[in-house]
Amino acid sequence: xxxxxxxxxxxxxxxxxxxxxxxxxxxxxxxxxxxxxxxxxxxxxxxxxxxxxxxxxxxxxxxxxxxxxxxxxxxxxxxxxxxxxxxxxxxxxxxxxxxxxxxxxxxxxxxxxxxxxxxxxxxxxxxxxxxxxxxxxxxxxxxxxxxxxxxxxxxxxxxxxxxxxxxxxxxxxxxxxxxxxxxxxxxxxxxxxxxxxxxxxxxxxxxxxxxxxxxxxxxxxxxxxxxxxxxxxxxxxxxxxxxxxxxxxxxxxxxxxxxxxxxxxxxxxxxxxxxxxxxxxxxxxxxxxxxxxxxxxxxxxxxxxxxxxxxxxxxxxxxxxxxxxxxxxxxxxxxxxxxxxxxxxxxx
Numbered sequence: 001x002x003x004x005x006x007x008x009x010x011x012x013x014x015x016x017x018x019x020x021x022x023x024x025x026x027x028x029x030x031x032x033x034x035x036x037x038x039x040x041x042x043x044x045x046x047x048x049x050x051x052x053x054x055x056x057x058x059x060x061x062x063x064x065x066x067x068x069x070x071x072x073x074x075x076x077x078x079x080x081x082x083x084x085x086x087x088x089x090x091x092x093x094x095x096x097x098x099x100x101x102x103x104x105x106x107x108x109x110x111x112x113x114x115x116x117x118x119x120x121x122x123x124x125x126x127x128x129x130x131x132x133x134x135x136x137x138x139x140x141x142x143x144x145x146x147x148x149x150x151x152x153x154x155x156x157x158x159x160x161x162x163x164x165x166x167x168x169x170x171x172x173x174x175x176x177x178x179x180x181x182x183x184x185x186x187x188x189x190x191x192x193x194x195x196x197x198x199x200x201x202x203x204x205x206x207x208x209x210x211x212x213x214x215x216x217x218x219x220x221x222x223x224x225x226x227x228x229x230x231x232x233x234x235x236x237x238x239x240x241x242x243x244x245x246x247x248x249x250x251x252x253x254x255x256x257x258x259x260x261x262x263x264x265x266x267x268x269x270x271x272x273x274x275x276x277x278x279x280x281x282x283x284x285x286x287x288x289x290x291x292x293x294x295x296x297x298x299x300x301x302x303x304x305x306x307x308x309x310x311x312x313x314x315x316x317x318x319x320x321x322x323x324x325x326x327x328x329x330x331x332x333x334x335x336x337x338x339x340x341x342x343x344x345x346x347x348x
Contacts, residue, residue, distance in 0.1 A: 003337060007330060014326045021322045022094070022315070026085050029311050036075045036101050036309060041068070075101075094319040098312035102304065108316035111301060118192055119297040122213065126220040127277065130228055133221075135271065138232025139264070145237060161226035165219045169292035172215045188212050190294035219289045228271065235270045239263035265339060272335040276328030 029035075044063060072078045076087070092098045096109035103111060137153065144150045163171070178185025188194065194208050239245060240263050248258040287299040298317065305314035 007334070010330045010333065014323070014330070017326055018319075018322055022089070022319055023085060025318055026088065026315060027081070029309075029314070030077075030081060030084070034309055035077075036311065037068075037071050037077055039101075039309060040071045040075075088315065092312075095312045095315045098316075100310055100313050102308045102310040102313070108312040111313055112298070112316055112320070115296060115298050115301045118295065119299070121192075121209070122216060122220060122295070122297065125213070126217055129217070130221050130224050131271075131274075134225060134228035135232050135268075138229045139236060141229065141233040142236040142240065143259075145233075157226045157229055160222050163222070164288075165223055165286060166288040166292050168222055169215065169219045169289055172218065173292070176215065187215060192295055216289055216293045216295060219292075220286065223286075224274075228274070232267065232271050236263060236267040239267045268339050269336060272339055273332050275335040276330070276332035277325075 041063060044067070069078065076084055079087070088095050088098070096107065096112075098108055100106050100108060100111055137157075141150045141153055160168075173189050174180045174183055176184050176187045177189035179189055188211055192209070192212055193205075194200075194212075197205060197208055200208055240259070242263075245258050245263050248262055287303045289295070290297050290299040291303075301313065302317050304310065305317065
């Protein structure tokens with residue numbers, strides 16, 4: 001019963017935390033220079049869309065007060081700040097019903113719904129592969145601690161971790177995509193699918209998407225690979241050296257029973273902190289990786305929204321990722337209980 005009350009409190013805490021995150025970010029973007037009003041003034045003056053405050057001031061000086069007020073009203077900047085935030089939160093459904101500033105006649109939700117399947121296609125495989133590879137590798141390194149397998153794998157893991165994702169992506173493109181003369185041309189260099197995708201057979205479509213996804217997935221996984229592997233190894237080593245495992249050996253228990261029946265389950269507790277991130281995989285997207293491989297995912301959409309000051313889209317992405325991230329933290333606590341039912345939240 002105490003656990004039930006704990007999870008209820010955690011779920012209720014999501015609401016004020018979400019309001020705090022969105023209110024703070026909404027406040028910041030309302031007052032930064034180069035907003036939609038200034039950009040509209042620049043376009044009317046014939047200037048660029050760079051967001052320079054000096055150019056916006058010069059443009060506004062040549063425009064009548066009525067025109068400026070009409071622009072402010074169009075973007076709802078004539079309303080008090082709290083009123084704008086309330087309208088964004090309630091009437092516009094956390095901004096999902098608001099029209100994009102950059103893409104006319106397209107709401108924030110329409111743009112997000114168009115991009116998130118692509119990020120989902122990368123997020124779920126990268127999440128699953130990371131744990132399927134790192135947990136067994138970490139267990140193997142713990143069992144072979146100090147031996148050649150442990151040393152060689154550690155060198156390879158940290159070399160991969162030390163290479164930035166964008167550098168790894170460019171290196172893979174050079175080696176396997178034919179972008180540099182003299183190297184292999186086996187995989188597509190950019191995009192999520194080929195231009196002739198619609199004319200391919202069912203097997204051809206699967207093969208085409210898989211070939212486009214292979215190199216970006218390697219870049220996605222490389223970021224968390226070393227962390228998860230070493231966390232699993234060190235956690236298992238700590239459990240193996242604990243008193244209760246030595247007790248199992250003292251009672252005549254086998255290594256298999258001590259490892260798989262006792263130590264491994266407890267060693268998974270620190271690793272399970274990342275299980276909750278499964279809720280945010282649909283919005284997973286590295287801006288750098290998507291730029292390198294020209295993938296139209298959530299990362300590139302977020303960058304476009306920030307650069308062009310497309311506040312409805314940016315705030316929509318922020319709101320959804322915030323909710324899923326907060327719920328993911330609750331899910332991580334739930335995973336603790338599943339892995340080790342002895343965990344007690346009485347004092348939480």
